[in-house]
Amino acid sequence: MKVLAIDDQQLVLLPLERRLKELGYEVRTARSVKEGIEAFGDFGPNLVIVDMNIPDVSGIEMVKFIRLEVQSTIPVMVLSGITDDKLIVECYELGIDDYMKKPLSLDEVSARVKRLIGPGKAPATKVSSANTIIQKRCVGVVIPCYNEEKRLLSKEFTDFVDRHSGYHLCFVNDGSRDNTLEVLHELKKGREDYVTVYNCEKNGGKAEAVRLGMLHMANYSDLDYIGFLDADLSTDLSDFDDLTKTIETSNFKIVSGSRISRMGANITKESARKIISLTINFIIRKILGMDFKDTQCGAKIMDKEIIPIAFNRKFLTRWLFDVEIFMRMRIHYGSTKAQNYICEQPLKRWIHADGSKLSMKDSIKIVFQLAQIGWNYRIKKNNNTPMLMIANTLS
Structure with a gap:
């Protein structure tokens, strides 16, 4: 199972990438929507996790690219510190599968990923015991x-x-x-x-x-x-x-x-x-x-x-x-x-x-x-x- 994670902040991507790899998922990360669109074609993910508050091009453009331009039905999760109801409703109307509000724990993120695409391969390493919090x-x-x-x-x-x-x-x-x-x-x-x-x-x-x-x-x-x-x-x-x-x-x-x-x-x-x-x-x-x-x-x-x-x-x-x-x-x-x-x-x-x-x-x-x-x-x-x-x- 492949996961593409898009966020402009490295301090968010690093622990997310590490945890998902520990759980047996193949992970690709991107620091901008442009990088995310390029990776989408090359990587062929089973799940996309995207932040909304990305400079230059908002994360909602990534959602539009997946749902409207390439008309893909793969699961899309939003992981964002933005709690504006109007934006959240717009994301769901575009067809996202989940909206996660920062801060939240990596344990919760892992559980939501598993619910959407199933478990990864048998972990090669022991999963981190620390319940790391992803901050906004x-x-x-x-x-x-x-x-x-x-x-x-x-x-x-x-x-x-x-x-x-x-x-x-x-x-x-x-x-x-x-x-x-x-x-x-x-x-x-x-x-x-x-x-x-x-x-x-x-x-x-x-x-x-x-x-x-x-x-x-x-x-x-x-x-x-x-x-x-x-x-x-x-x-x-x-x-x-x-x-x-x-x-x-x-x-x-x-x-x-x-x-x-x-x-x-x-x-x-x-x-x-x-x-x-x-x-x-x-x-x-x-x-x-x-x-x-x-x-x-x-x-x-x-x-x-x-x-x-x-x-x-x-x-x-x-x-x-x-x-x-x-x-x-x-x-x-x-x-x-x-x-x-x-x-x-x-x-x-x-x-x-x-x-x-x-x-x-x-x-x-x-x-x-x-x-x-x-x-x-x-x-x-x-x-x-x-x-x-x-x-x-x-x-």
Whole structure:
């Protein structure tokens, strides 16, 4: 039995192809409707699975090609994140056999395929036990790493990408002096399509590591959103997935995690660090002119269009780049629009990890670095157009 799967996002096609092959089906994939039409003639499939939301030419054109142009009666399944009733009705009127709404599990997809065309040949390999979820969006996550050999929770990262097909993790080795790079390459083995290791030979600080990682991931055409997360998982991956769900169902350009203590959440900080954080947050709010509760949480996700605005230029400081991102948003969009585009979302869990690279002494330095940011990011208005006055020499 042959299955042709058409979707523009590789992170959707890869797990689908692997699972169907494990079940004994012969599989061909295509990244566009044009490729799908060419493969249809060459491959002679018994089933076509097609996404609707494909750039340039919509997936419904593939359905029309099969049903109206070549007048084939082979089963057609739609696998799409589009839930518009009008489109769904149109698909059924054209003669599709099933409409599957993302997100959904590979187990469910497998069961529907079997119902339509029967089982594949006896599996040559053991079927994956992980019930992977096919997401309706694809997300890149940048994880800066500096001397994380002993703290990197590799299994938590690999288990997550095994269960969530729509994620691509980019670990940035920021000139580590221990065996972090070796640990990252080991973590990547067997998951090369879902895990990237970006190596910086010299330590440039967290800000530069995140910046380079974000710019690198912006080159991946199939990603809808890109974010960053701390390597120690003080914010865990399930909370990050909640940030993703918020941005994909809203008009926000950035969704930022917030470590606000509240009932039902596990938020822990050292008492001294908490006092300093409150002081720093007060200063940040004054500088930004925005009522942020927590700019410095290391978990943020953003629309790809924000990447050039926020990351094209180097940051002034090694740690306070979050503040600079929001300053750049304010300067680009104006204060009112920027505040409407940025959402703070309380986390369910945030645990201060032992071995944090930011010392109490560094926390004191932050106050002076904030003054530097406030001085260099001065907004002047000329015909109501915000202009950024930034120092030529970056520290």
